[in-house]
Amino acid sequence: DADTGSDATPGSEAGGLNLVTPGSLTVCSDVPYPPFEFEEDGEYTGFDLDLMREIATGMELEFTVQDVGFDGLQSGVAFGAGTCDVGASAMTITEERQQSLTFSDPYYDSLQSLLVPEGSDISSIEDLGGMRVGVQQGTTGENYAGENAPEDAEIVSFPSDGEMYASIQAGGVDALLQDLPVNIGHTEDGAFTIAEEYETDEQYGFAMSQDGTEELVAAVNEQLAALRDSGRYQEIYDSYFAE
């Protein structure tokens, strides 16, 4: 809006943000992946999407969510199709992904974990010999299993966390290797437990294309910093992760 009188308002600059749909921030995610992204009462919510909604508001933009598969998002394919401005999907910043994507400043520290049925004999990744371990396709958990599970473990890749969880519930796999906060969600009904945690030192970032996104990346980082300064980041964090 010209009448805000502020040239520094990112959303008001002509063309600089190069948005898929002008006036709207189109956020792509792989939903559900609680507590980071899920639907509640017909609304997209979760730690990532609550942060992104506030970032969009701070940029004076509408907030739109597109539910896309995680693999296309992390590989950058989803951006090439011109469908996403920002990927907000609990995505770990990795050197490999930085070849094809630009990341915001980190917004969450994470680690990997092994989920097993309550009473299972599996107490460590070493025990997976001859067993089936479910992972999500294209994730850091899939990489971790590939690098650390015994050679005779069978690694079964699923397109989504929901399908992994359904499989372990049906006895299709013996364990799941996934980000700890998400696996913790799967322990809530008491049927599953966390056998082991892995300090992988992962940091999540919001992903953007590398082409023409200089102003978008700067604006997202600026809004993220403002949310930290105002205490709003901490409020949202506590609403999902407080003890």
Ligand code: ARG
């Ligand atoms: N943090 C892991 C990664 O970056 C898993 C993320 C999966 N996210 C999702 N919304 N399914 O590979």
